[in-house]
Amino acid sequence: xxxxxxxxxxxxxxxxxxxxxxxxxxxxxxxxxxxxxxxxxxxxxxxxxxxxxxxxxxxxxxxxxxxxxxxxxxxxxxxxxxxxxxxxxxxxxxxxxxxxxxxxxxxxxxxxxxxxxxxxxxxxxxxxxxxxxxxxxxxxxxxxxxxxxxxxxxxxxxxxxxxxxxxxxxxxxxxxxxxxxxxxxxxxxxxxxxxxxxxxxxxxxxxxxxxxxxxxxxxxxxxxxxxxxxxxxxxxxxxxxxxxxxxxxxxxxxxxxxxxxxxxxxxxxxxxxxxxxxxxxxxxxxxxxxxxxxxxxxxxxxxxxxxxxxxxxxxxxxxxxxxxxxxxxxxxxxxxxxxxxxxxxxxxxxxxxxxxxxxxxxxxxxxxxxxxxxxxxxxxxxxxxxxxxxxxxxxxxxxxxxxxxxxxxxxxxxxxxxxxxxxxxxxxxxxxxxxxxxxxxxxxxxxxxxxxxxxxxxxxxxxxxxxxxxxxxxxxxxxxxxxxxxxxxxxxxxxxxxxxxxxxxxxxxxxxxxxxxxxxxxxxxxxxxxxxxxxxxxxxxxxxxxxxxxxxxxxxxxxxxxxxxxxxxxxxxxxxxxxxxxxxxxxxxxxxxxxxxxxxxxxxxxxxxxxxxxxxxxxxxxxxxxxxxxxxxxxxxxxxxxxxxxxxxxxxxxxxxxxxxxxxxxxxxxxxxxxxxxxxxxxxxxxxxxxxxxxxxxxxxxxxxxxxxxxxxxxxxxxx
Numbered sequence: 001x002x003x004x005x006x007x008x009x010x011x012x013x014x015x016x017x018x019x020x021x022x023x024x025x026x027x028x029x030x031x032x033x034x035x036x037x038x039x040x041x042x043x044x045x046x047x048x049x050x051x052x053x054x055x056x057x058x059x060x061x062x063x064x065x066x067x068x069x070x071x072x073x074x075x076x077x078x079x080x081x082x083x084x085x086x087x088x089x090x091x092x093x094x095x096x097x098x099x100x101x102x103x104x105x106x107x108x109x110x111x112x113x114x115x116x117x118x119x120x121x122x123x124x125x126x127x128x129x130x131x132x133x134x135x136x137x138x139x140x141x142x143x144x145x146x147x148x149x150x151x152x153x154x155x156x157x158x159x160x161x162x163x164x165x166x167x168x169x170x171x172x173x174x175x176x177x178x179x180x181x182x183x184x185x186x187x188x189x190x191x192x193x194x195x196x197x198x199x200x201x202x203x204x205x206x207x208x209x210x211x212x213x214x215x216x217x218x219x220x221x222x223x224x225x226x227x228x229x230x231x232x233x234x235x236x237x238x239x240x241x242x243x244x245x246x247x248x249x250x251x252x253x254x255x256x257x258x259x260x261x262x263x264x265x266x267x268x269x270x271x272x273x274x275x276x277x278x279x280x281x282x283x284x285x286x287x288x289x290x291x292x293x294x295x296x297x298x299x300x301x302x303x304x305x306x307x308x309x310x311x312x313x314x315x316x317x318x319x320x321x322x323x324x325x326x327x328x329x330x331x332x333x334x335x336x337x338x339x340x341x342x343x344x345x346x347x348x349x350x351x352x353x354x355x356x357x358x359x360x361x362x363x364x365x366x367x368x369x370x371x372x373x374x375x376x377x378x379x380x381x382x383x384x385x386x387x388x389x390x391x392x393x394x395x396x397x398x399x400x401x402x403x404x405x406x407x408x409x410x411x412x413x414x415x416x417x418x419x420x421x422x423x424x425x426x427x428x429x430x431x432x433x434x435x436x437x438x439x440x441x442x443x444x445x446x447x448x449x450x451x452x453x454x455x456x457x458x459x460x461x462x463x464x465x466x467x468x469x470x471x472x473x474x475x476x477x478x479x480x481x482x483x484x485x486x487x488x489x490x491x492x493x494x495x496x497x498x499x500x501x502x503x504x505x506x507x508x509x510x511x512x513x514x515x516x517x518x519x520x521x522x523x524x525x526x527x528x529x530x531x532x533x534x535x536x537x538x539x540x541x542x543x544x545x546x547x548x549x550x551x552x553x554x555x556x557x558x559x560x561x562x563x564x565x566x567x568x569x570x571x572x573x574x575x576x577x578x579x580x581x582x583x584x585x586x587x588x589x590x591x592x593x594x595x596x597x598x599x600x601x602x603x604x605x606x607x608x609x610x611x612x613x614x615x616x617x618x619x620x621x622x623x624x625x626x627x628x629x630x631x632x633x634x635x636x637x638x639x640x641x642x643x644x645x646x647x648x649x650x651x652x653x654x655x656x657x658x659x660x661x662x663x664x665x666x667x668x669x670x671x672x673x674x675x676x677x678x679x680x681x682x683x684x685x686x687x688x689x690x691x692x693x694x695x696x697x698x699x700x701x702x703x704x705x706x707x708x709x710x711x712x713x714x715x716x717x718x719x720x
Contacts, residue, residue, distance in 0.1 A: 020060045020061060020062055021061055021062075021064070021086075021087070021088075022058065022060055022089040023042075023061065023069065023089070023091075023092070024057065024091050024092075025057060025090075025091050025093055025094065026051075026054070026055045026092075026093050026094070027040065027051050027056075027057065027093075027094045027096060028055050028093070028094070028095055028096070029076070029095070029096060030095060030096075030097055034051070034053070034054050034056075035051060035055050035073050035076070035096060036052060036054075036055060037050060037051060037073070038055070038071060038072065038076075038096070039070075039072045040057045040071050040072075041069070041072075042061060042068070042069055042070075043067070043068035043069075043070055043080075044068075045061070045063060047059055047061040048230070061085070064085045064086065065084065066082065066083075066085075067082075067085055068080055068082055069082075071094050071096065073096055076097060077097050079094055081094075133615055133616040133646055133661065133663075138191045139199065139221075139223070140156070140157065140158055140180075140192040140221070141191075141192075143204050143221065144158070144599075145571065145616060145618065146204065146571055146599075147206075147572060147573045148161050148207075148219075148519075148554050148573055149573070150575070150592065150593055150597055150620060150623075151597070151620045151641050151643075152165075152592050152623075152672070153189055153641060153670055153672050153693055154187045154188065154189065154672035154673070155189060156184070156188075156190040157181060157190060158221065159592050159593070160206050160207075160218040161218055161219070161521060161523060161550050161552065162548075162550025162552075162579075162590070163218030163219070163550070166482075166485060167216060167217040167218035167219070168216065168218055168219045168220070169213070169215060169216040169219075169220050169221070170220075170221045170223065171222050171223065172194070172223045172224075172225065172355070173223075173225055173301060173303070173337055174339055174380055174382070175339070175353045175354060175378050175380065176378050177355070177357070178357050178376050179193065179335075179357060179359040179374065180192060180194075182284065182307065182309060182331070183309055183331040185276060185327075185329075185694075187672065187675070187691045188276075188693070188694055189693070193307060193333065193335075194223075198225050198226060198259075198288070199223050199224060199226065200224055200225065200227065202223055202224070203221075204221050205220050205222070207504055207523070208462060208476030208478060208502055210441075210460070211427040211443035211444055211445040211478075212382060212394070212396060212427055212429070214425055214447055214458065214480075214481065215400075215423075215447075215482050216482060217480050217481075217500040218523075225290060225303055225337075226290075227292060228250060228254075228255040228292045228294060229248050229250055229255055229257075231250060231708055231709045232248060232249055232708065232709055233247070233707070233708045234246070234247045234248075234706070234708070235705070235706050236705040236706075237261075237704050238702060238703045238705075239702040240267065240268050240699070240700055240701045241264070242261060242262050242264055242284075243261070243262050244259070244260070244262075245261075246258070246259035253293060253294040254291075254293045254294070255292045255293075256289070256290070256291050256292075257288075258288070258289050259286075259288045259289075259290075260285075260287050261284075261287075262284075262285055262286075263283065263284040263285075263309075264281070264282075264283050265282045265283075266283075269281050272697075273695065274694040275692065275695070276694050277313055277324075278313050279313055279314060279326070279328075280310065280312040280328075282310070283309065283310055284307065285307070285308045285309075286306070287306045288303065288304065288305040288306075289303070289304050289305075290302070291303075295340070295342060297343045297344070298340055298341050298343065299341055299342065300338075301338065301339045301340070302336075303335075303337045303338075304337070305334075305335045306334055306335075307331070307332070307333040307335075308332055308333075309329075309331045310328075310329070310330045311328065311329060312326070312329075313326075316689070318675065318687045318688070318689060319677045325365060325366055326364070326365070327364070327365055328364040329361065329362070330361075331359070331360065331361050331362075333357070333358070333360075334356070334357070335357050335358075336355060336356045337353070337355045338353065339351070339352065339354075340352045347385050347386075348383055348384070349384045349385070350381070350382070350383055350384075351380075351381070351382040351384075352380070352381045352382075353378075353381075354377070354378060354379045355376075355377070355378045356377050356378075357374065357376045357377075358375050359373065359374045359375075360372070360373045367410070367411065368408070368409065369407075369408070369410075370406075370407070370408050370409075371405075371406070371407045371408075372405070372406050373404070374402070374403075374404050375402070375404075376400060376402045376403075377401045378398065378399070379398060379399050381396050381398070382395075383396060389433065390432060390433045390434070391431070391432055392431040393430050394429045394443075395426075395427065395429070396426070396427055397424075397425065398425050398427075399422065399423065399425070400422070401421075401422050402420065402421045403418070403419075403420045404418065404419055404420075404486045404489070404490055405418045406418070406487070417491065417537070419486075419490045419493070420451070421451035421483075422451075423448065423449045423450075423483075424447070425448075426445070426446055427444065427445040427446075428443055428444065429441060429443025430442055430443065436466070438463070438464070438465050439464050440461070440463045441460075441461065443459075445457070445458040445460070446458070449483065449497075451489060452483065452489075452493060452495065452496065452497070454497065456481040456497050457479075458478065458479045458480060458481055459478065459479055460476075460478030461478065462475065462477075470510055470511040471508060471509040472507075473506065474505070474506040474507075475504070475506075476502070476503075476506075477501075477503045477504075479499065479501050480499070480500045480502060481497040481498065481499055482498050483495075483497060483498070484498060484529045488529055488542055491536065491537050491538070491539060492541075493539075494542070495529060495543075496527050496544045498525070498526075498527050498529065499526045499527050500524065500526075501523070501524045501526075502521065502522070503521065504519055504520060504521040504522070505519070505521075506519040506520075513559070513560040514557075514558065514562075515556070515557065515558045516557050517554075517555070517556040517557075518553065518554070518555050519553060519554045520553045521551065521552065521553070521554075522549070522550075522551045523549065523550040523551065524549050525547055525548040525549060525581075526547055527544040527546070527547075528545075528548060528579065528580075528582075529542060529544060529546060530542070530543050530545045530581055530582060530583075530584070531582055531583045546580050546581035547581075547587075548577065548578055548579030548581065548587070549577065549578060550576070550593075551577070552573060552574045552575040552576055552577075553574050554571070554572070554573045555570075556570070557571075565604055565605040565606070565607065566602065567604075568601060568602040568603070569601050570598075571597075571599050572597070573597040573598075574595065574596060575594065576595065577590065577593050578590075584633065584634070585633045588624070588633050589634060590624075590634075591625045591634060592623065593623065593624075594623050594641070595621050596621040597619070597620050597621070598618075598620075599616065599617065599618045599619070600616065600617045601614070601615075601616045602614060602615050609650070610652075611649060611651070612648075612649040613647070614648075615644070615645065615646050616644075616645045617642075617644050617645070618641065618642070619640065619642050620640065620641040621640055622637040622638050622639060622640050623638050623672075623673070624637055624638070625637075625674060627674070627676070627688070628676055628686045629688075636673075638672060639669070639670070639671040643663060643664045643668065643670075644664065644668075645661070645664065646661070646662050646665055647661040647662070648661075655708070656703070656704070656706075657703070657705075658703055658704075659702040659703070660699075660700070660701050660702075661699070662697060662699050662700075663697060663699075664697050664698070667697060668696075669692075669696070670693050671690065671691070671692060672691040672692065672693075673690075673691050674689060674690055675691060676688050
């Protein structure tokens with residue numbers, strides 16, 4: 001295996017000099033509108049391209065003689081053309097006609113934003129996911145510039161429509177990712193664990209999602225890894241916060257990508273002062289291996305990653321007269337994901353996926369040691385079939401096997417807790433096309449947990465009606481279930497599933513590269529976990545007596561037409577929510593929810609300067625926090641969140657890019673509430689400490705170099 005990897009990396013540096021024929025052209029609809037995202041491929045090969053926003057494609061091939069060129073786009077009839085490839089280049093134009101039996105005229109999209117998906121109603125493409133200023137190359141960070149989300153600067157995780165971060169689940173190639181974030185120091189923002197360069201498609205659903213996905217009360221983030229790349233490639237990243245290397249070797253039907261990223265904040269922290277007393281600054285190493293193979297009837301993928309990180313710092317103990325406490329954390333994470341997607345027989349499509357996660361956290365507080373480990377295996381199979389032009393059926397099964405362990409060691413005691421659970425689920429869903437303008441999706445999901453010894457049933461329905469050529473209305477309703485936190489289930493098996501009923505209506509208009517979208521929603525929570533006065537390790541400490549609600553509306557507008565070479569979008573969310581859960585003494589607005597959330601993103605290509613410049617602004621109205629020195633629960637307000645962010649990408653050469661990014665450039669003083677002592681002092685006052693980011697601003701400088709056979713490949717579409 002070592003020899004194979006060395007051979008792969010060595011081969012990446014070899015420049016093959018075969019002559020190539022260029023096939024280029026444009027794909028448009030019958031109304032002369034460019035079709036972005038159409039697939040253009042030479043049959044029997046991996047030579048192909050995806051059309052850009054102008055409907056244009058370009059294929060470089062070494063094939064000669066009689067070849068078949070295939071043009072595909074979901075919702076349109078496929079075109080196959082016979083070409084004779086000789087020495088000269090070829091330029092073509094294709095006009096695709098709409099077909100009935102796909103989601104071309106009307107698409108069920110209530111609650112969903114899609115990127116990299118080959119549908120007509122695409123709002124953000126895969127480039128957008130990682131070119132948002134302020135997101136810092138973090139896919140989850142980019143999602144926080146979409147409606148329905150609330151920025152929590154002290155967390156960095158996804159908080160969607162009044163739900164906490166645990167209510168949002170992440171999937172890669174159909175398999176769940178139980179640990180989607182890197183660890184961080186207390187009350188500092190985390191980052192997504194996975195490199196955004198590996199993803200080709202993204203779907204972010206803020207509610208009303210398919211019955212295929214369970215164990216999420218608020219949202220799902222669905223990520224698709226890349227397929228087989230067109231040629232060998234070596235990417236080198238040099239940043240102020242670390243180094244990165246990724247190499248791809250491609251054969252006829254197989255490709256392997258190996259990557260390694262090293263993050264070391266020590267040089268950066270010597271330049272930019274921090275309000276954290278670091279003993280050992282954060283260091284992280286991430287290694288990944290991605291294998292793709294074209295089988296006879298489909299595509300087989302394997303992705304494996306290893307993450308190791310460590311940091312150590314001093315914190316003042318509010319419960320011990322602010323005496324300095326030594327806090328350290330080491331995290332090891334192993335993740336393996338496999339999937340196969342293809343045809344099964346002549347009538348069925350099949351998606352099979354599986355994943356394995358082994359995550360370990362070791363936390364030291366002075367001489368006390370706390371360990372937490374999670375091992376989870378996930379298997380899923382999905383079958384789909386079109387019975388005719390009006391009915392499409394999807395059904396599947398999945399299982400999750402989980403083992404969770406906690407241990408605490410101090411001078412006085414040694415505690416160990418562990419629980420295991422097996423969750424089995426089955427789901428079925430059918431798309432019914434009543435006409436070209438009306439489609440419905442009806443389905444349901446059933447789950448059983450061995451630890452809880454309980455079963456749930458989740459009915460879900462969605463509908464969409466095309467109100468005009470450029471607009472449609474979508475409806476969605478459903479019931480969603482989720483188990484309690486592992487840190488609660490380890491002490492009791494008497495809890496029930498937490499539950500949320502969701503209802504939403506969506507309107508969307510899209511024309512001439514402009515999109516307007518609005519959505520109203522209502523979400524009612526039941527059986528939320530609450531705490532009692534009993535000690536935390538006793539089962540009677542936990543009940544399902546909590547409840548809550550969330551309701552509001554989201555607005556989104558994007559314009560890629562008005563400003564030449566410019567692209568901007570604006571999103572706004574209104575949220576009205578209250579809960580009575582955990583240790584709440586009464587129903588209250590949760591501390592992670594903002595009533596008003598506004599974001600603006602603008603990107604502009606300056607051809608003369610060979611530069612892509614961007615700016616973004618994010619505003620969240622003041623959130624609430626609980627001050628135990630006050631009489632009313634969760635009644636105190638934080639400052640509003642404001643952040644103006646800038647970035648600049650300079651294409652020095654076709655394969656060399658320089659990059660600069662700055663977050664919160666105006667230095668707005670952010671405030672994320674306060675920490676309080678667990679007991680009052682001699683004067684009866686709970687000591688407190690403000691929660692703020694480590695520094696007012698964050699800067700990144702970088703150089704990105706790409707070595708490829710053609711010499712014109714770069715990472716311009718993958719920079720934040």
